[in-house]
Amino acid sequence: MTVYGGGGDPKRSLELLWGIQEDRPRRGPKPRFTLDDVVASALAIADAEGLAAVSMRRVASDLGVTAMSLYGYVPGKAELIDLLVDRVVGEVDISAELPDGWRARLEHVARQNWNLSLRHPWLLQVSSSRPVLGPNMIAKYDYELRAVAGLGLTSVEMDLVVTLITDYTHGAARNAVEAAQAGQQTGRTDLEWWEEYAPLLDKVFDPGKYPTAAEVGGEVGAEYQAASDPSRAFEFGLRRVLDGIGALIEGKRG
Amino acid sequence: MTVYGGGGDPKRSLELLWGIQEDRPRRGPKPRFTLDDVVASALAIADAEGLAAVSMRRVASDLGVTAMSLYGYVPGKAELIDLLVDRVVGEVDISAELPDGWRARLEHVARQNWNLSLRHPWLLQVSSSRPVLGPNMIAKYDYELRAVAGLGLTSVEMDLVVTLITDYTHGAARNAVEAAQAGQQTGRTDLEWWEEYAPLLDKVFDPGKYPTAAEVGGEVGAEYQAASDPSRAFEFGLRRVLDGIGALIEGKRG
DNA sequence: TGAAAACTCCCTACGCCGTAGAGTATTGTC
DNA sequence: GACAATACTCTACGGCGTAGGGAGTTTTCA
Incomplete structure (x- = not known):
């Protein structure tokens, strides 16, 4: 029943949403997932069990990883929810021709x-x-x-x-x-x-x-x-x- | 940012909402507050700091009491929120004459x-x-x-x-x-x-x-x-x- | 080539949360 | 005065987001 509203740091959210990260290759070990994987995992949970079930621990464990490792992909839960929202909004088919009238x-x-x-x-x-x-x-x-x-x-x-x-x-x-x-x-x-x-x-x-x-x-x-x-x-x-x-x-x- | 949706046991909520309790006087010590006091405390917090700030511990401590003692008034948080909703809905002035047209x-x-x-x-x-x-x-x-x-x-x-x-x-x-x-x-x-x-x-x-x-x-x-x-x-x-x-x-x- | 830097991920921990269960003090009834 | 019912407290459990620090891996630069 617990539910989160978006609204993390808007600047950081914007950067994540528009994919201003690049500059790979970086120095350390390669990340195990992409940001998209993380969002997809959260989405699967939200759709199946509701927003209340989307916790950092749960998203992480579905990916086979601990909660804290998510903070390498996302600054916090709020930003993750922002990404989640934009992702499903992308499902709307805007390529379809609009009807007449x-x-x-x-x-x-x-x-x-x-x-x-x-x-x-x-x-x-x-x-x-x-x-x-x-x-x-x-x-x-x-x-x-x-x-x-x-x-x-x-x-x-x-x-x-x-x-x-x-x-x-x-x-x-x-x-x-x-x-x-x-x-x-x-x-x-x-x-x-x-x-x-x-x-x-x-x-x-x-x-x-x-x-x-x-x-x-x-x-x-x-x-x-x-x-x-x-x-x-x-x-x-x-x-x-x-x-x-x-x-x-x-x-x-x- | 955490937020709760209502939806406790509807039967119990109905009873509380409509005040089907009575049968006082009862045996033990008198309750320190009325159900209304509890709801009022929750309302003050919600208005001032948002729904996220309304926790059982917080409502209780504002009343000078421990969290668990609230469970004598209300079966759980969900029902408290239900009461909160109906209470503010009561603020709408429905005694006023409706305009013409x-x-x-x-x-x-x-x-x-x-x-x-x-x-x-x-x-x-x-x-x-x-x-x-x-x-x-x-x-x-x-x-x-x-x-x-x-x-x-x-x-x-x-x-x-x-x-x-x-x-x-x-x-x-x-x-x-x-x-x-x-x-x-x-x-x-x-x-x-x-x-x-x-x-x-x-x-x-x-x-x-x-x-x-x-x-x-x-x-x-x-x-x-x-x-x-x-x-x-x-x-x-x-x-x-x-x-x-x-x-x-x-x-x-x- | 070796050291250092950068990076990912893990572990632990803190202070919240809702609420279960058991204990204690207070009150009314017989 | 004994007993039962009640109001409240304390402690505890399993959850939450996330801060801090450590370990291991990969790249860069001397």
Whole structure:
């Protein structure tokens, strides 16, 4: 359950991210691994067991080495997490041609971010104190900006639109991941959980006091057979957000 | 930097949240504090020094007591965090009359959530595996649903709209808090940070490869004198989201 | 060629963390 | 006054990030 936010020394992180090290050959014994090996090991753990399982000792032992030897590759855990983030951000396929039309393009961007978060749920728990300005992050930012290029928006507006899409997607994905993890953690399906705690909640929850919540909660629960349907919520919200952006773009044209 | 997600035993959390304990008077010595005292102590630490500083030992020592004695009040740290969350959620003023008009109402809801997150930044780092169904959380949910009542939306739609607003606000607040914390953590203003790392980034970043990011990033940086302006981004996005919701509502009417 | 420097990795240790288990003092009930 | 229940303390375990120093390996330079 322990979780780390990025935010090591930004200068050092930048250097590591962009691979400003070189000057091999150096004097001592050759390193047993590359920096990439270390990050890959951490990634495997994060994906399989969550960010909490990513400890220096664990990453090291998976590599067959002691914890302290990692400090030859990375100044500390925070920087390792920064590298981890940029690495999975690199998974987003930014070589693909963007679809035609701003709406399809933004939808594509949103879905890419959504999928990325579901594939690496721990990503949502990394709250970097500064954005990790790694090569993949910048490439992705460029890709996303291109989705709203040529629409008559100012640079600032382009940035704001992309931020809106990614912010919203992030929030929606967070709900989805929480719901999914809750199910697998407790070993119960949503339905089972609902059935177990509904009576307890009933005892304590006064429908007369909160009639709106009671009615909506009841109908929503009945419809989803769960407390929520994050995937549907994402689709719904995305449509509204795109509608809102559409109003902006058309306003610009008129 | 260490952070905890909620998600203790949901049953026990529910009981604590709703105060199903009573059956005092009991036999032994009287407890030195109330459960509220413990939560208040944890809250003070979280607000002042962040969630990472909230350890059982620390909370206890602030109360003048050993760590283990907290386990008489709370089954574990996870449940304490659950209580912490519901407590600050209770700060939202839900007795206030909602403004007239769905748009003003939803805007009000969004701003309340925004302010709550900025007042208690650690809230954004608590990723409960299940929603904390405390009394305050439910009261807030009810309050927020009332903002979209009577508009001809189905229950499910009402829930989706509220989820959209809170999801978006959560994501936007997250950026704001990160930016604010980055400034105070490193003791640098945004401008200073920008000036320090721009040259380093310049050396590594190829504008020819990412012309869109280069141009937009440059103009955005010049306009904000910083990498971003989260507050402005929030306002911008909120307007779009409300526009999108407006389209839905008007579509329902037509 | 041999010494020195540079480097990787290991071992040990410190001060944190959440919390289990057992002990001690205090309080209420019979 | 005896007994049981309770609140709290102490000690300890196994984890964490990482500082410091030592050992062995490889390259460089005299």
